[in-house]
Amino acid sequence: MSSTHTRAEVQDYLNRMRTALADLPDVEISEIMDDAGGHVVEVAEELGEDFSAEALTARLGTPEVYARELRVAAGYPPANQAVAAVGPKPVFAARFAFWALVAGTAAAFGMGIGGRNGFPLALLVAVFVVWAIVLLFRKPELVGQVGELPETIALRSALEQAEQGPLGKTIDYLKSLQPAWWLARAGLIAIAGLILDGVGVIFLLTLGMAALALLSGPRAKVDRRWLWVSLPAGAFAAGVLLFIIGSVIPNSRYDSGYATSSYAPATPSLPSNVYVFDKDGKALTDVYLYDEEGRPLDSSFYGCDGNGDGSRYRDDNRYPKPKVDYDGRGHCREIGGVPFAVSIPSVTGLPPAPTGSGDPSSSVTPPSSVSSAPSTVPASK
Amino acid sequence: MDTSQLLKGVLDLAVLAVLRKEDGYGYDVLRRLRAGGLDEVGDASVYGTLRRLYNAGLLTSYVVPSEEGPHRKYYSLNEPGRERLAESGRTWRSFAHTLDDLLGVVA
Numbered sequence: 001m002s003s004t005h006t007r008a009e010v011q012d013y014l015n016r017m018r019t020a021l022a023d024l025p026d027v028e029i030s031e032i033m034d035d036a037g038g039h040v041v042e043v044a045e046e047l048g049e050d051f052s053a054e055a056l057t058a059r060l061g062t063p064e065v066y067a068r069e070l071r072v073a074a075g076y077p078p079a080n081q082a083v084a085a086v087g088p089k090p091v092f093a094a095r096f097a098f099w100a101l102v103a104g105t106a107a108a109f110g111m112g113i114g115g116r117n118g119f120p121l122a123l124l125v126a127v128f129v130v131w132a133i134v135l136l137f138r139k140p141e142l143v144g145q146v147g148e149l150p151e152t153i154a155l156r157s158a159l160e161q162a163e164q165g166p167l168g169k170t171i172d173y174l175k176s177l178q179p180a181w182w183l184a185r186a187g188l189i190a191i192a193g194l195i196l197d198g199v200g201v202i203f204l205l206t207l208g209m210a211a212l213a214l215l216s217g218p219r220a221k222v223d224r225r226w227l228w229v230s231l232p233a234g235a236f237a238a239g240v241l242l243f244i245i246g247s248v249i250p251n252s253r254y255d256s257g258y259a260t261s262s263y264a265p266a267t268p269s270l271p272s273n274v275y276v277f278d279k280d281g282k283a284l285t286d287v288y289l290y291d292e293e294g295r296p297l298d299s300s301f302y303g304c305d306g307n308g309d310g311s312r313y314r315d316d317n318r319y320p321k322p323k324v325d326y327d328g329r330g331h332c333r334e335i336g337g338v339p340f341a342v343s344i345p346s347v348t349g350l351p352p353a354p355t356g357s358g359d360p361s362s363s364v365t366p367p368s369s370v371s372s373a374p375s376t377v378p379a380s381k
Numbered sequence: 382m383d384t385s386q387l388l389k390g391v392l393d394l395a396v397l398a399v400l401r402k403e404d405g406y407g408y409d410v411l412r413r414l415r416a417g418g419l420d421e422v423g424d425a426s427v428y429g430t431l432r433r434l435y436n437a438g439l440l441t442s443y444v445v446p447s448e449e450g451p452h453r454k455y456y457s458l459n460e461p462g463r464e465r466l467a468e469s470g471r472t473w474r475s476f477a478h479t480l481d482d483l484l485g486v487v488a
Contacts, residue, residue, distance in 0.1 A: 028432070035454050036428040039407050043424070066425045073392065073429025074436075 009053045010044045013063050020067035024076055036070060094145035097132040098152060101228055104129035108232035112192065112239020113246075129232060136225045143224045182217030185237030186210040192240045209233070272299060274319040275338055283338035289317050304332035385421050394473055395419060396430050397439070397458065397466040404457035406445070407431055431456055439465050 014037050021029050040060065047055050060066050071078060107125040136142050146152055163171050193206025213233035220226035276284040289297040296317035303314040303324060322334035388395075399405070399413040411427045434440045439462035446452045458466065 032428070032432060034452075035407055035431070036425065038453060039411075039424060039428060042408055060424055069423050069425035070429035070432075073423075073426040074432040075429075 009051075009056070010041055013040055013044075013053070013056060013060075016063035017067050020064045021071070028076070032070065032074075036066075040066075091145065091149070093135055093139070094142055094149055095151075096128075097136055097142060097228070098146050098149055100125075100128040100132035101231060104132075104228070104232040105235040108236035109239040112188075112236040112241075112243060114239075114243045129228060133225070133228045136228060140225070147224070178217065181234070182214055185234055186214040188237040188240045188244075189213055189233065191244075192236070213237070273321045274299075275340075276319060277342055277344065279344055281342055281344040283341070285320065285336065285338070287319050289319055304334050385423075388419065388422060388426075391473065392422065392426060392430050393434065394466070394469045395422075396427065396434060397462060397469065400440070400456060400458050401463070401466060404455045406453035406455045408453075410456070434462070 014033065017037070017040070018029065018033060021032060024032075040056070043059055044051055044056055047059070061069070068078070103125045107122040111119070111122050147156075162168070187210070189206055189210040190203075193203040193210075196202055196206075212229055216226045216229035216233060220230040274287075274289065276287045278284055291297055298315045298317050299321070301314045301316065301321045303322065320336075320338065322336045323339070325333045325335055327333060395414055395417075396410055399410055399417065405413065407428050410431065411422065411424060414422050414427065431440065435442055435456065439459065440456045441459045442454050442456050444452050444454050
């Protein structure tokens with residue numbers, strides 16, 4: 001018999017063997033096929049001239065028998081159980097339900113704490129959670145399967161260890177507060193709805209959710225399916241609580257900061273009057289000042305009205321502002337002009353500086369004498 | 382008496398025993414068992430037993446490329462495997478002794 005024929009028949013035997021093991025984990029199948037499959041090949045080679053599919057079967061049994069014997073010896077579950085065929089599907093559903101719960105709890109917490117950027121993602125997660133709830137209530141046995149998932153077992157044993165550890169008393173205490181928390185979180189959910197929407201549709205919706213949350217707490221104690229409502233509700237409420245605490249504490253600080261920053265551009269800090277000189281030290285009058293964005297630099301001015309016997313506000317950006325004076329009879333008078341003089345240094349590139357009387361050479365002498373520094377002297381009275 | 386029934390209970394011990402002195406791949410183990418007198422041991426049972434002992438952490442394995450045919454996976458006893466062998470060996474001796482005594486009474 002040709003070696004190609006041999007190989008084809010051996011391959012057929014191996015394929016049937018693999019099919020009979022198909023429900024096992026992939027790793028196991030590949031290990032077995034490496035190991036026992038090698039054995040089959042070796043036995044086929046030993047048969048040599050006498051090889052035939054029948055001879056191989058006579059020596060090893062049919063591939064199905066071989067696989068069954070191997071399963072028994074290896075301690076794998078028998079293949080002909082109905083569970084084995086549909087086995088992966090409930091596990092998938094259980095796993096979906098478990099992770100939907102985990103993701104839903106995390107997303108609810110994020111939403112509660114005010115993470116509205118992730119809203120579309122949270123909505124998607126919410127759809128998954130609702131889907132999981134529907135699955136759970138349609139197939140009650142799913143809860144048991146979730147409980148048997150390795151991740152659930154790991155989580156449960158971690159919680160049990162925590163309860164036995166140093167935090168055990170704290171956890172017991174927190175557990176005793178649970179009924180109060182169920183009430184509080186229903187309130188928090190309703191408050192969140194109020195914050196979001198005032199008294200609108202969303203608020204009414206959150207009222208319904210609050211009621212559901214209130215109901216889910218005690219229910220989850222006896223029916224684990226309610227956990228899919230209770231845990232996200234609790235996480236959302238905890239997030240809302242943190243959000244409220246967070247917005248109460250740093251707000252006093254934020255408020256003042258916000259106030260000054262919004263106030264600053266409207267009224268730039270300006271002295272009550274501004275005097276302007278050109279490069280020769282000549283005083284300029286009727287100058288209009290603007291900031292870098294073209295806004296007039298108004299400063300408050302309390303001038304005389306037209307009749308000369310009253311006064312009125314006249315805020316503008318014209319400088320210098322006249323000096324307001326009242327004579328003995330209470331008549332208002334506005335006095336223009338510049339009350340002092342400056343000397344502008346002749347060296348270019350240096351900022352102009354007011355000079356004292358010690359350097360009169362380049363200073364423009366005002367009607368009255370210049371004292372040291374930019375001191376104001378009544379120009380005329 | 383059907384020895385295959387007896388074999389089921391002690392195949393673990395037998396496989397561990399033939400790996401005690403020397404590592405071996407599946408077919409080696411099978412040959413050693415047969416050479417030792419366990420003619421009825423099934424090929425698939427030996428491979429299944431090797432997988433189970435390996436998964437239980439009593440054996441370690443390594444692959445040796447083979448010139449003719451597929452590469453071979455060798456199994457060797459590790460420390461837990463040796464401990465299990467010693468323990469199961471004691472259990473077997475005590476059991477066999479008990480049965481011998483019973484048979485002695487009968488005979």
